[in-house]
Amino acid sequence: MAIERETLQWMYRNMLTIRYFEERVAELFAAGKCFGFVHLYVGEEAVATGACANLRKEDYITSTHRGHGHLISKGGDLKLMMAELFGRRTGYCKGKGGSMHIADVELGILGANGIVGGGFPIAVGAGFTAKYKGTDQVAACFFGDGASNQGTFHEGLNMASIWKLPVIFINENNFYGISLSQRRSMNVPDVAARAAAYNIPGVVVDGNDVLAVYEAVQEAVKRARAGEGPTLIECKTYRYRGHFEGDPTVYRPEEEVREWKKKDPIPRFEEKLAQMGIMTEEQMKQVREEIAGKIEEAVKFAEESPWPSPEEVLEDVYA
Amino acid sequence: MRKLTMRAAINEALRQEMRRDPNVYVIGEDVGVFGGCFGVTAGLIDEFGPKRVIDTPITESAIIGNALGAAATGLRPVAEIMFMDFVGVTMDQIYNQAAKMRYMFGGKAKIPMVIRTACGAGGSAAAQHSQSLEAWFMHVPGLKVVAPSTAYDAKGLLVSSIRDDNPVIFVEHKFIYDLEGEVPEDIYSIPLGKADVKRQGSDVTVIATMAMVHKALEVAEELSKEGISVEVIDPRTLQPLDGETIIESVKKTHKVVIVHEAVKFAGPGAEIAAMIAEEAFDYLDAPIKRVAAPFTPVPFSPVLEQAYIPSKEKIIAAVKEAVA
Numbered sequence: 181m182a183i184e185r186e187t188l189q190w191m192y193r194n195m196l197t198i199r200y201f202e203e204r205v206a207e208l209f210a211a212g213k214c215f216g217f218v219h220l221y222v223g224e225e226a227v228a229t230g231a232c233a234n235l236r237k238e239d240y241i242t243s244t245h246r247g248h249g250h251l252i253s254k255g256g257d258l259k260l261m262m263a264e265l266f267g268r269r270t271g272y273c274k275g276k277g278g279s280m281h282i283a284d285v286e287l288g289i290l291g292a293n294g295i296v297g298g299g300f301p302i303a304v305g306a307g308f309t310a311k312y313k314g315t316d317q318v319a320a321c322f323f324g325d326g327a328s329n330q331g332t333f334h335e336g337l338n339m340a341s342i343w344k345l346p347v348i349f350i351n352e353n354n355f356y357g358i359s360l361s362q363r364r365s366m367n368v369p370d371v372a373a374r375a376a377a378y379n380i381p382g383v384v385v386d387g388n389d390v391l392a393v394y395e396a397v398q399e400a401v402k403r404a405r406a407g408e409g410p411t412l413i414e415c416k417t418y419r420y421r422g423h424f425e426g427d428p429t430v431y432r433p434e435e436e437v438r439e440w441k442k443k444d445p446i447p448r449f450e451e452k453l454a455q456m457g458i459m460t461e462e463q464m465k466q467v468r469e470e471i472a473g474k475i476e477e478a479v480k481f482a483e484e485s486p487w488p489s490p491e492e493v494l495e496d497v498y499a
Numbered sequence: 500m501r502k503l504t505m506r507a508a509i510n511e512a513l514r515q516e517m518r519r520d521p522n523v524y525v526i527g528e529d530v531g532v533f534g535g536c537f538g539v540t541a542g543l544i545d546e547f548g549p550k551r552v553i554d555t556p557i558t559e560s561a562i563i564g565n566a567l568g569a570a571a572t573g574l575r576p577v578a579e580i581m582f583m584d585f586v587g588v589t590m591d592q593i594y595n596q597a598a599k600m601r602y603m604f605g606g607k608a609k610i611p612m613v614i615r616t617a618c619g620a621g622g623s624a625a626a627q628h629s630q631s632l633e634a635w636f637m638h639v640p641g642l643k644v645v646a647p648s649t650a651y652d653a654k655g656l657l658v659s660s661i662r663d664d665n666p667v668i669f670v671e672h673k674f675i676y677d678l679e680g681e682v683p684e685d686i687y688s689i690p691l692g693k694a695d696v697k698r699q700g701s702d703v704t705v706i707a708t709m710a711m712v713h714k715a716l717e718v719a720e721e722l723s724k725e726g727i728s729v730e731v732i733d734p735r736t737l738q739p740l741d742g743e744t745i746i747e748s749v750k751k752t753h754k755v756v757i758v759h760e761a762v763k764f765a766g767p768g769a770e771i772a773a774m775i776a777e778e779a780f781d782y783l784d785a786p787i788k789r790v791a792a793p794f795t796p797v798p799f800s801p802v803l804e805q806a807y808i809p810s811k812e813k814i815i816a817a818v819k820e821a822v823a
Contacts, residue, residue, distance in 0.1 A: 240572065242568075271605070272604075272605065272607075273603060273604050273605035273607070274605035274606065275605075276602055276603060276604075276605050277603040277604060277605060281603035281604065283600075283603070283604040283607065283608065284607070285571065285604065285607055285608050286607075290568065290571055290572075291600065291603070291604060291608075293596075294595075295591055295595050295596070298591060298592075298595065298596055300561075300564065301560055301561045301563065301564015301565060301567070301568065301592055302564050302567055302568040302571070302592075302596060303568060304561060304564060304565055304568060305564055305565040305566060305567055305568015305569040305570070305571070305572070306568040306569070306571070306572045307568075308565050308568065308569050308574075309568070309569045309572040309573055309574050310572075312524070312550070312569070312574060313573070313574075319568075331560060332560050332561075332564070332591075332592075335558045335560045335561035335564075336560075336561055336564065338556060338558065338561070339555070339556070339558060339561040339565065342556070495606065496601055496602050496605060496606030497601070497602050497640050497641055498601070498641065498643075498665050499601060499609050499610075499611075499663075499664035499665050
């Protein structure tokens, strides 16, 4: 597989950025610096990274409640993200959205979403715009295994399939919808099997292998840009942390978490980068330090940012 | 001036806006060759083709989601939900997604979409094809709610709704589709949030919506013969609500009757009455009266249904009580 060196390096940086951002948010949340519900992406970095490596700025994504990884991968600004988590005026949503509603329409990010399955029809609408206007933009719709049991999954995939809309449905199967395991929530082993109902390709990949995700999404994006319609890609992965920060995770065995951590996408990719001669350990170390510094800059920006003034509660309801 | 039915006036607004702006498209169930369940989109497909007049499967969440995603990315969709009763199927896409997107994103999104939908009882269509649910949407910040009563208003308000950069719920009472009125051929717009005084009067203010406007006007005519002068106000837009026009009228007549077909409890009239009580209490000479449907589902049998829909007799009784 020929992937450009810059792309591989970007993937590494991006996965690390997500990991460090999320780990820092966990600390900040525990310290009471950010508020509300925070759902972290630690462990799933390869999915958003491998997927978004195929997207252009003008392409669209819809995200989920566990959205930080998607936003970072689509080019989201770390400072504006962090400031939003802190509830500050300088945040992406001026402190009106928080973790579950961060968006950057200019970057094609049509929002994280607090409603499980809420993004399917919206992604279909974005794909519809591309087709209506005759551009070759695509829309990538991220969703979890739990969302695939919602009615919007069916309605969204059906509409995208009958109209051959340029949408890539990217399932992050982390095996749990909050506490309910996938084997108790659906009677098929693979979410991708559901693609058959829409006569579209359904692909299963190792979601902890960024290159496997990249390849699968590359093929789907090619199909979408060529007007051949949507693809459903299931990335099997795992969230290390609870559903939300504070979740005691009593519903899954520790042994399972340990097994998944052995398949951590980041060390696996580091090994590969070294083997491929893309980066040396020394270079990777530099990148790690640089990204840790960027995260701290974002935290500093958020901490020093002003709070919104109370009267701003009334703004931005209507255009 | 030329007369059109409200159905034809809405059709003309769609047609003229689609000619004006290539980003406007119509999407919904059976809106194409079939022309819409109530014939409102008839013939649009002949002029604009299936690319812009789009038949969907029976898939309300995807219809509204399509419109929302498209609106957020630069188009101006007009989605049709065949019966207002079906909005519940897609409610999440309306009240959690479309309505809130701009606010949640800190003002960085524009959602120029219209949801046209038919409300109203009168055809023995029973509890799931007859409701008037406009109050649901009045309650959700981020939505606008338009409810015309005449062909003229319907055309001008729909033009404004399509040009508006917010999600607009455009409610069409299905039993006034055939009512004719004067409608200019040229395109025109009526601003959202502006009520219309349909008849001037001095003794009592009747605030009525959609089909009830016409009953209120008949009542006003009848009561004028008894020497009671009734002012009839049609808010036309329920969100934003034109409180100013209503309050001005109350200050003049000092008596208020509110009439709508939605159920009385927590219906649109509850908000209007509360607003008047808050802002014009000192001007009232009598308790505010409401004439509305009882707190029941819409019944099937014509006998029951006629008992359900607010009648002229009930409006007359309420007005007489108010002026007594």
